[in-house]
Amino acid sequence: MDIRECYQKMGGDFEDVMRRLGSENFIRRFVIRFLDDTSFQMIKEGIASKDAELAFRGAHTLKGVCSNLGFSKLCDLSSQLTEILRGRELKGYESVLAEVEKQYQITVDAIRELDQ
Numbered sequence: 399m400d401i402r403e404c405y406q407k408m409g410g411d412f413e414d415v416m417r418r419l420g421s422e423n424f425i426r427r428f429v430i431r432f433l434d435d436t437s438f439q440m441i442k443e444g445i446a447s448k449d450a451e452l453a454f455r456g457a458h459t460l461k462g463v464c465s466n467l468g469f470s471k472l473c474d475l476s477s478q479l480t481e482i483l484r485g486r487e488l489k490g491y492e493s494v495l496a497e498v499e500k501q502y503q504i505t506v507d508a509i510r511e512l513d514q
Contacts, residue, residue: 399511401426407508409471409501428467429509435463438502441479445488445495453491454483460498472501 401422405412412425419425440456443449457480464473475498482491 399508401429401512404429404508404512405468407511408469408505410505411468411470415468425467426512430512432463432467432469433506433509435460437463438498441495441498445491448488450483450486450488453488454480454486457483457498469505472498472505475501 399407402412404410405415415425416422419428437456437459441453441460442456444451444453444456457476461473461476461480464470464476475494479491479494479498482489482494
């Protein structure tokens, strides 16, 4: 799978990222580095430890990273989760977190298929 197909599979906006970054190789390098990003784990750890601040920071960071990389679907969902957690209370996040988890896995799986 090439980088354009990867973006299509994950529901990303490749054309927007290409306009901003200008090189498929450059984009590919940053996309692969997403696999090392820990913001999703921060969300999970924050919820598991009942640390709403940590969960919020993880969601907010994930939203920013996804926005910069043009991961549109994951960005939209992590933005929704960020807003739910903005008050630093762990209430009403469950269904959105489930959608974030699902889209995060789709995104990670697409990245892992690059050039295989």
